Amino acid sequence: MTIFAFEAQESWLQTVAGKVCSAVEVEEATLHLHFGATQPDENAMLTAERTVSMHGVWRIERAEELVAGSGDLETNGAASRLAFITGATLERFEVSQPGFDLDLFFSGQVVVRSFPCNAREYAEDDIEDDTDITVSWWIDGVGVPDDWEEHYDPPGV
16 A cells, blocks of 8 residues: 555544444454444445454554454454454544554554554555555445545645
């Protein structure tokens, strides 16, 4: 993901703040946090008003406890340990520079963190081969266009 793409995703992330997490799904190495009404799509995956997806390196904390991380998914029952996030409100978020690390702060002292792990993600220009980039976090949902980069007006442009 380019810097432009991360900035666009951050603008959509603002539409999730204050919403209640309605479902949590894990698909391979990707964590999906759903907000608002959900329904299954044609692949039996959930779609929602908003979904924050994290691929790659992520960690979930509750108070002073490390609950789960992306590396725990191979452990039996790891995904079921994440159900406690359902019903929690996303109170605020932080996107840290220079790496576009994402911290989601929920009610109940729950924090979900995502750490982009590929320096090529921060390219300022177009990447020649998009398959060389690991996308780390993004927003989907009702009204979020698939071609969101074309609908994003960066500040100062």
